[in-house]
Amino acid sequence: MGTPEISRKRVLVLLIFTLRYAGGETVGLASNALVKYEYAVDLVLETLFSPDTLPTSGFRIEAVTQLNVVWENSSSQHEKLIQLQVEEVKLLNVSEQNENRNSFKDTHSESLLGPTIMAALKKPVIFHWNSGKIEALYGSAEERGLPLNLKRGLVSLFQLQPSSGTITEADVSGNCRVTYEMENNQVIKIKDLLSCGKTEFGFDASNQVLGVQWQPTCKGLYSLENGVIKTAVIEEGHIFKLNLQTTIGAKITSRQQLHYMTSELQPKAFYGESLQETLHNLGIFTPLSITGVLEKVPCKNCTLANDYLKSLNRKNNLQDLSKISEAKVFLAFVQLLREAKKIEILHFLKKAADNEISFLIDSATAAQTESSLSALSEYLDFTEEKQSSQVKTFLFAAAFSAYPSKELLNTLVAKLQSKIASRELEETTVSVIGAVIGKMCLRNLCKLQEVEIAKKVILEGLNAAKEEADVKMYLLALKNARLPETIPLLLQYTKGQTNSVTSIAVAALQRFPSAYITQEVKKHMNRIFHQSRYRYGTAVRMAALDVILNNQLSPMELKNIVLSMGEMESELSKYTVAKLQNIRHSDHHQASKVIRELLRDRLIYNYNHMSRFGCSSSSSGYLAVTTDAISSYNMDLLFGDTGILQKSLTDFFILIQGNQLHATQVSIEAQGLDSFFKESPEQDDGDDDEITASMSVILFDVQFPPTVFFQGYSDLMEKLWSVTEEPTSIIKGSILLIDHLQSFMLQSGLVANAEFQGGLGIDVSGIIELSLWSQKCKTNIRSRGALVINSVIKVDTTFAQAGVKSNSEATAALDFVSSVKFLDSPLLICLQLLNGPFQSREKVTIYKSLQEHVVFSKRKKRTRTFQGAELPLHQANSEMCKKMFAEQQ
Secondary structure (H helix, E strand, O other): OOOHHHHHHHHHHHHHOOEEOOOOOOOEEOOOEEEEEEEEEEEEEEEOOOOOOOOOEEEEEEEEEEEEEEEEOOOOOOEEEEEEEEEEEEEEOOOOOOHHHOOOOOOOHHHHHHHHHHHHHOOOEEEEEEOOEEEEEEEOOOOOHHHHHHHHHHHHOOOOOOOOEEEEEEEOOEEEEEEEEEEOOEEEEEEEHHHOOOOOEEEOOOOHHHOEEEEEEEEEEEEEEOOEEEEEEEEEEEEEEEOOOOOOEEEEEEEEEEEEEEEEEOOOOOOOOOHHHHHHHHOOOEEEOOOOOOOOOOOOOOOOHHHHHHHHHHHOOOOOOOOHHHHHHHHHHHHHHOOOOHHHHHHHHHHOOOOOHHHHHHHHHHHOOHHHHHHHHHHOOOOOHHHHHHHHHHHHHHHOOOOOOHHHHHHHHHHHOOOOOOHHHHHHHHHHHHHHHHHHHHOOOOOOHHHHHHHHHHHHHHHHOOOHHHHHHHHHHHHHHOOHHHHHHHHHOOOOOOHHHHHHHHHHHHOOOHHHOOHHHHHHHHHHHHOOOOOOOHHHHHHHHHHHHOOOOOHHHHHHHHHOHHHOOHHHHHHHHHHHHHHHOOOOOOOHHHHHHHOOOOOOOOHHHHOOOOOOEEEEEEEEEOOOOEEEEEEEEEEOOOOOEEEEEEEEEEEEOOEEEEEEEEEEEEEOHHHHOOOOOOOOOOOOOOOEEEEEEEEOOEEOOOEEEEEOHHHHHHHHHHOOOOOEEEEEEEEEEEEEEEEEEOOOOOEEEEEEEEEEEEEEEEEEEEEOOOOEEEEEEEEEEEEEEEEEEEEEOOOEEEEEEEEEEEEEEEEEEEEEEOOOOOOEEEEEEEEOOEEEEEEEEEEEEEOOEEEEEEEEEEEEEEOOEEEOOOHHHHHHHHHHHHHHO
16 A cells, blocks of 8 residues: 555546646546536526616526546547436525525425426436537436436536637537637637527517517636636526517526536446447436427416407407507417317307407417418308408408418418409408518528419419409519519519509519619619600609619719609609608618719709699608607608699608518509599690599508509599498408517526517508588598507426516507698698507516416506607698688688
8 A cells, every 4th residue: 555645646636637638638527536516507587677676586506416437438538428417406596685585495495396306307317428529418218308408408518628719519509609719727618599500499570670689698617727627607698679669578697607526536437348338237328319309388277268258258349459458358369379279269260259250360360370270261261252351351360470371371372272252352362472472481481382382373373364453463462472583573564564553563663672673673663764665654653763762872863863854744843852852851761862962963953953843742750769669651742733632652661770661551542533623635644544543551561452442433423422421441450460489498408488479459441521512522541559569588497487577558549631622723632640649558577486386576667658749741731731721710
């Protein structure tokens, strides 16, 4: 035997080389050491709504873990099987709290975890470790769920490269890009969570204005002393916030800490000559994925959809969609239907009362499950005229779906290819198919077989169309789809077609991002505006001008527009000047700088070119400006030379961080009415001669087929004598506007969920008041709506739950009133955009539960009131309104 001094030196040397690295060598575990670490996981959730005034929520898991080598490759000391076992598991508060707020004060960890989970946590696992990388994980066949995920998170900590560089590693988060940085005795490990090939499930919005920001970070710091890992701290952060309102959301922070405790020498105890033999001899041979596995948790203590619907019948008016209470009911019922079976949903639909059926169809369509879509497909009969209103409700709901599925697209295409009861339903179905294709392509699903089939149906339908009505129907679908490959096809329909066909083709090009508006497209639009080859109606030229101005306007294009003013009809030239001046004074339009610079040239910006007479106008302004979003409006009015309105466009946009949502467009177009007021025949101005008036609506980037007020002289006279002052519904329904679900694995092995839902109840109607006696006409397009947004960010386990719930509610009312007095010449026209008073309410709750019993909950709320106002339009309109109202007094 050696002397005590020699023995102590041997122990010291062995301890130093328990985990070693030098000059780029791989950190490793000594083959004859049993190493123990203190391990802790801290989970913290905090709100984004006044975070300084609300406490955080979360919990802490502590354990002791021991590791030892059970096999080593005789050819390489850097390849080993390492057994890991967890001991002494405890649950604690994540931060120091007084005795009254100590959630775990009188609770034993084992009683919270339960004997099953506690036993599962203590079962050993073995990982195949090779030169700092974890190549495989093994355990018993019973390993699953939360205990296994927690062990995956712990094992992932021992993956370490002590040399600078970027590599791809597989761990509990997935296959991630990881960057290592060496600094003295420390290793910094930065994981790019956005690069991970994760096993996550969920869905997101196709338009980022209605989407959710996810900002993940993960950074680790390893402290080494003579090759031994003394400490390891991995801090991971996830911020979730709604783009539309960034106070809705939460921040999750997860911190893993590993502290070296002891290392005990023991004789080498290998259990086999080979890797497989060792695993077999230990009885731990079931291969397990190192990447965490997400499992959908079934709804706990959920109300049955049938019971919930019965309770609604007694206390809710499901047809008053402008109320906050109805939007809340809609969101709750959609959640319940996602858990319901087809037979249940079909039963609801068949037994529904008249005042329930629209609500049920909206809810089932928004649920977007295979069961709900199958039930709707079986219930709705597109061949029956008596179900037309219900079919239309379904089509509108399908068009507004936040994340349409291939099952929905299949249902729509199948219905289109069978018999449809009316032309109106056929047009709406085709239009909605285009909208669904567009949304799926925005989510990079354009190459799916179902999408390819739907695109083929639309393109073949357009190619086979002989009647103008069919051509317009399929062009409208392409306008909704916004497929870049169809741009050459759309350009073909801008040549040699009627004004109504050309107008849709140009309008479809208006909706493409600037990246797709090539010089070839710009050439075509300039030819239309300047009428280089064909004559076009003023409304078509107006749309072509919009494409030119909104897509990399060049100084030469602008110069040609200004110099051509004298050759235009007076009203079109007046509109063009107003449009340029409106953009010139804009703060955010991309062409404003070009226009300002060119108009400094007095040869261009002079009385001869820029002074134009007429009633046409273009105006814009802001509805609301917040730290998160800009809500703006734009109103373009084009009159005929007799003072009759030819086209009005009223647009509302929401702009967030470079992303734009076309919230609403109301377009009213009239043709041929000038002939009533012309004193003598004039040359054809390129417009179609038939007397028509129609209105089309874009709502949340979806274009619907136009509503025709009248077509032809006899139809006009019939409508004049039969007009009533009763409101006519344009769009009415409940829309699942925001729908985001994301479930993901934290580095610790805990599973986090982020869910955002926004329900909008909308009711748009029109009222026409006509007095032949006083020769006055007044129209009012009334929009009423209620928006409710809910979000839940949580970490939910069987033993503890922590989360942040956010809620935002608001109502809105907007009236677009146009008053016309026919008695005078030119006509007196007054336009008013009236924004009604409204309230918005925000509420946030932060909570913690143990075994589903709430032990901590704090709430904060805020209410704001906004006064109604009449939004300013252009000066000429104000003068006309003053004159009209003065005559009425």
